[in-house]
Amino acid sequence: MKPAMIEVQHVCKTFRQFRAVWDLSFSCAAGDIFGFVGPNGAGKTTTMRMMATLLDPDYGDIKIDGVSVLDEPEEIRRVIGYMPDYIGVYEGVEIREYLEFFAAAYRIVPDKRKKLVDEIMEITDLTSVEKKDVSTLSKGMRQRLCLAKTLVHDPKVLILDEPAAGLDPRARIELRLLLKELQKLGKTIIISSHILTELSDMCNSVGIIERGIMLKAGRIDDILAERTGGQLNQQKLFLKVLGSPDDAVTIMRGLPDIGGVEIDRGLITFTFMQPIESNPGLLRELLNRNVQVVTMAPATQNLEDIFLNVTKGIIA
Ligand SMILES: Nc1ncnc2c1ncn2[C@@H]1O[C@H](COP(=O)(O)OP(=O)(O)O)[C@@H](O)[C@H]1O
Numbered sequence: 001m002k003p004a005m006i007e008v009q010h011v012c013k014t015f016r017q018f019r020a021v022w023d024l025s026f027s028c029a030a031g032d033i034f035g036f037v038g039p040n041g042a043g044k045t046t047t048m049r050m051m052a053t054l055l056d057p058d059y060g061d062i063k064i065d066g067v068s069v070l071d072e073p074e075e076i077r078r079v080i081g082y083m084p085d086y087i088g089v090y091e092g093v094e095i096r097e098y099l100e101f102f103a104a105a106y107r108i109v110p111d112k113r114k115k116l117v118d119e120i121m122e123i124t125d126l127t128s129v130e131k132k133d134v135s136t137l138s139k140g141m142r143q144r145l146c147l148a149k150t151l152v153h154d155p156k157v158l159i160l161d162e163p164a165a166g167l168d169p170r171a172r173i174e175l176r177l178l179l180k181e182l183q184k185l186g187k188t189i190i191i192s193s194h195i196l197t198e199l200s201d202m203c204n205s206v207g208i209i210e211r212g213i214m215l216k217a218g219r220i221d222d223i224l225a226e227r228t229g230g231q232l233n234q235q236k237l238f239l240k241v242l243g244s245p246d247d248a249v250t251i252m253r254g255l256p257d258i259g260g261v262e263i264d265r266g267l268i269t270f271t272f273m274q275p276i277e278s279n280p281g282l283l284r285e286l287l288n289r290n291v292q293v294v295t296m297a298p299a300t301q302n303l304e305d306i307f308l309n310v311t312k313g314i315i316a
């Protein structure tokens with residue numbers, strides 16, 4: 001088990017009477033890309049601002065690399081790079097100048113500045129446009145520039161608030177590759193979104209927040225294993241049969257403990273409301289009824305299934 005790089009401990013934040021974040025606890029392991037997902041107003045930005053020491057929790061604490069946001073905010077700012085959900089850029093400044101300005105602001109000495117900015121532009125794929133005025137950039141380029149800016153002081157942890165919002169598919173793929181690249185460099189990344197599919201192919205762990213409360217958090221692999229490992233009395237399975245699946249579907253719809261029978265690309269998918277121990281009995285039943293089963297296996301559940309399971313349909 002890798003050590004936790006970010007530990008959110010029972011954090012509460014209210015604005016007047018309104019509970020924006022309530023008893024929120026979760027952790028991100030070192031080297032993770034953690035997707036922080038929830039609808040607009042769920043409390044993501046509030047949480048991230050508290051991580052970035054821009055807002056104090058009313059209760060609880062957040063530790064990043066073992067450092068408390070309450071006790072040592074200055075130290076936290078050295079450890080993290082924060083990219084807010086809205087970023088203004090200046091007119092009449094070229095990409096290189098913009099990054100060198102921030103490098104200077106972080107007191108990187110002039111000798112090292114150029115090399116550092118070269119490296120950062122290389123990683124973020126901005127080298128070829130270094131002379132471009134920052135106010136004329138496409139949305140995708142602008143997001144990469146803002147990410148580049150957060151890298152200037154070489155933070156261990158990146159806190160990125162909705163960086164994929166409004167990106168076209170290509171820019172999103174580029175962002176994903178860039179995050180993977182940063183992960184390889186040893187960074188721990190927390191990235192928020194109100195759109196699950198924006199994140200599902202970027203992260204290895206996830207936290208789903210709704211109305212200030214964490215509904216589910218953990219490594220995606222663990223969450224999927226937990227849901228398909230027979231721990232629950234409900235399984236999502238698929239069935240492949242010889243010939244047309246239509247007759248099999250009719251038979252299955254008549255069986256107890258089976259729901260949601262559907263044909264998806266020639267395969268029958270369904271929910272079996274019994275633990276895994278009951279699968280041989282189900283198979284026997286199907287064969288007895290002359291359903292020519294070739295394969296019965298767990299339907300691979302993805303992040304979307306988890307999402308639907310834990311959010312009870314409140315989040316679209
Ligand atoms: N400064 C503030 N004053 C009052 N209410 C706020 C403030 N900041 C956030 N909120 C409220 O807290 C809730 C959570 O907001 P936010 O953290 O921005 O959610 P998200 O980023 O998930 O969309 C929202 O209902 C928002 O209106």
Ligand SMILES: [Mg+2]
Nearest residue numbers: 044045046085
């Ligand atoms: Mg937000």
